[in-house]
Amino acid sequence: MAEELDVPETKVLAIASHVAYGYVGNTMASFIMQSLGCEVTAINTVQYSNHSGYRQVKGRKTTAEEILQLYEGLKQSYLTDFDVLLSGYTPSAEAVEAVGKIGRELRFKSTTKPGSFFWVLDPVMGDDGRLYIPEDEVPAYKSLLREADLILPNQFEAELLSGTKITDVQSLATAIRVLHTIYRIPHIIITSIRLHPLTGRTLPSTTDTPELGPGEQETMTCIGSSATSSFHPRLFRIDIPAIPVFFSGTGDMFAALTVARLRAEAASAHVDNNSGWTSPDDVASTDLPLAKAVEKVLASMQAVLVKTYEAMQEELKGLENAVQGLGKGEEDREAVEKRRRLLRTKAAEVRVVRNVGLLKKAPEEWSEKFRAKEVELENGTPTENGRKPDELGVTKLGGDGEGAIHIETA
C-alpha cells in the first residue's frame, strides 16, 4: 500500500520560518516536500504565532548563533548528508551569513561527490518596491548568490539583486542575464510578474486590474531560465490566470514544489551533476528540466489556489455574522474593521492539507494549459543585444548594494 511517488528520495535541509497557525515558510514548505516524498530537516529561523499578513504577530526570532548551533548538532551526529538546501526567510543579516556558512560547508563537502548538493535560494527581501527585512540583509543575500544553484526572486528582489530596473519582459530578461553572468547562477525563476495586457509593462501587484476586453482574464507571468555553459540565458515563460486575492505563503509553496519537481525532472533528464543539474547547450528553453518542473508546479498551485478561493468565498459568507455581535458605536468601528480584516486574512490561508493530492499529481486540467513558451524579445535575446554586464550599471552593485534598495516599481 506504499504510495507511488514520482519524486526520488531527496534529503532536504530547509531553513525558513515556522508559524504555528497557517501556511508560510517551513510550515508550508516542509509538509509539501514531505508529501512529495522528500526527507526534510527543518531549521526554523523564527517561531511566530502566525504570518505577517495578519499585521500582528507574537513569537521569537532564532538567533544566527542558534542556527549555527543546530547545524553543529546535526554535524556532530553525522546527520548532514543533504541533497538539497532550501533557504527562505531569514530575519537578520547575521542569520543570512549563518545560512551562507552552512550552504558553503555543504557545498564544500559535496565536492567529493559531484551533483550531491543543490542549493535553492529564495531571497526573501520584499515586494512591490518595499523591503521587509533590515537593509543590511541585501548585501548579505548578494554575497550568497554565487553559491546558489537556483534562485527564486520576485520582481522587486530580482531588481535588487541584479541592479536592473524591470519594466517589461525585455528588462526582465536583462536582469536574468545579469544574474547568470555576474553571479554564475545556473537557474533562475522570477515568479508572478504582472504585465499590462496592452503595453507589456510590468504592474505592481497592488494596482487594480487594467481594463480588459470581453472574455479576457488577467494573467500572471512566471519567467525562468537555465543558463548555457557560457552562462547565456535560456528563457521560458508560463502565463497563468490571475486569482484576485493575495495569498500568503505562495512563494514558499512554489519553492517547495520546485525542489521536488526539479529533482524528479533532473533525475530523468541528462543533466550535468557536476555543475548544478545543468542541461547540454542544445536543449531548448522549453525543453529544460526547469521548464518541465515549473509547468507541474504551477498546475498544482493553480488547482490548490482555486480550491482555496472557493473555500474562502464560502467562509466569508459567515463573516458578517461573526462581526455582527460587536459594538455599533463610532468608537467600535475600528474594532469591527480589524476583526473583519483578521477574518479575511484567516479565510485566505491556503488550503494545503485537504488538497495534497493536487500537489502530488499536477491535475491535467491545468498542466495541459500551462506549457512553457519561448520568451519573445523585441531586440533579440538579451545575450545577443551586444551589451556587456558592466554597461548595464551592474558590476558596481555586486558589492554592498547601496542605492539599489530604494528602487520603486511604478
Place this chain on the structure above:
Amino acid sequence: MAEELDVPETKVLAIASHVAYGYVGNTMASFIMQSLGCEVTAINTVQYSNHSGYRQVKGRKTTAEEILQLYEGLKQSYLTDFDVLLSGYTPSAEAVEAVGKIGRELRFKSTTKPGSFFWVLDPVMGDDGRLYIPEDEVPAYKSLLREADLILPNQFEAELLSGTKITDVQSLATAIRVLHTIYRIPHIIITSIRLHPLTGRTLPSTTDTPELGPGEQETMTCIGSSATSSFHPRLFRIDIPAIPVFFSGTGDMFAALTVARLRAEAASAHVDNNSGWTSPDDVASTDLPLAKAVEKVLASMQAVLVKTYEAMQEELKGLENAVQGLGKGEEDREAVEKRRRLLRTKAAEVRVVRNVGLLKKAPEEWSEKFRAKEVELENGTPTENGRKPDELGVTKLGGDGEGAIHIETA
C-alpha cells in the same frame, strides 16, 4: 483529484518538541496528522537538532512565557478555534503549567459549543523506572489530568500518575480504574506493555526476550479503556508482534494517529459530545470507538515499523564500511564505537514520509490481525473487585506525587 480522506476536517493545536532531523514530537505528529487531513497548529516546546536517542543534542527550549505568548498571538487574531489539543513533551514544570493554562482556556471556551474540544494528553515523563524530566513536572502533569479527555501514558507514566505499581494485567487494570475514578479521565490507553508469555508479569523494555517456544514470537500489548458514565473501565487489549529494535518517536506516532482515527470513529459512532466523546454504557469494550481507532493505529504503525526495520537492516550493511576509514588505535576505539552507535540510531529513524500511504489507510494484512479483545482478569474486572479507590493507596497521591516517582519496574 482531491484525495479521499476518511478523517473529518479537524483543527488540532499540537504542543510538543521540534527536532530538525528525524521523527519525534511535533516533527513526527504534525506531518502524520496533516497527512490524515487535520489542520495542525504547532507550538514547538523545544527546537533541537535531533532527538535524545543520539545522546547528544544541540538546540534551545522554548520558555513557558514564550509558549503563552505564542498562544496570545493566536488569540489576538482569532485563531484558536481548535477541535483537539494534543500536548506532548514539555521541558519544564512551568511549561507544563503553561500548557495547562492553554488547555483550560480552550476547554472553557468550548462550554458554549459542547463537544467542540477534546484534549489528548501524552504525559511524557519517563520510561522503565527512569524519569527524563525534572521531578517537579510530575505534580504539574497530575494537575492537568482532570482536564484531559484521553491520556497516553506508558507503563511507568501510568504508575506515576495512578500511584499504582503495575506488575501484570490485573494491576494495570487497577491503575486504569484509578485514573478513570480519581481524575475523571474518560479515555486511557497504556501503550506497549511487555508481558512475560508464561507468568503474565510485566517486563521492562530493556530486558532480553524471554525464552519462547518454537514458532512463538514476543508480543507487545496495548491496553485501553473508555469509562462508563459512572467511570467504570471498559478494558480492551490488542497484542502485536514485537520488533526487536527501539524506535524513537513511536509514542508521538501513536498519539498523532490516535487523534485522527478516534476523531473519525467518534464522528461515525454515537458518542456523547458533551463529555469527551464517551459511548453509551451498553457499548462493549471491544466495540468502543477508542478500540476501533487503536486497531487501525496499530495496524498502520506495525506496517511502517516493519518497513523501517527492513530499511534499517539494509542501511546497516553499509555501516562497517562507514566506520572502516576511522583510526585503528586503542584510543580510537571509543570514537569508532560512538560513530557506530550514531549510525545505528540514524538507521533506526522511522521511515515516515515514503510510507505515508500505510498511515492513511491501515493495511488489511495487519488490521485483520489486530482486533481488540476483552481483557480477562483473574479477580473479575477491577470495577467488580470490591475495592474502593482509597483502599488502593491512591488518593494520597492525587496531590504532589511525592514518593511515586521512584517506582522502579523490576
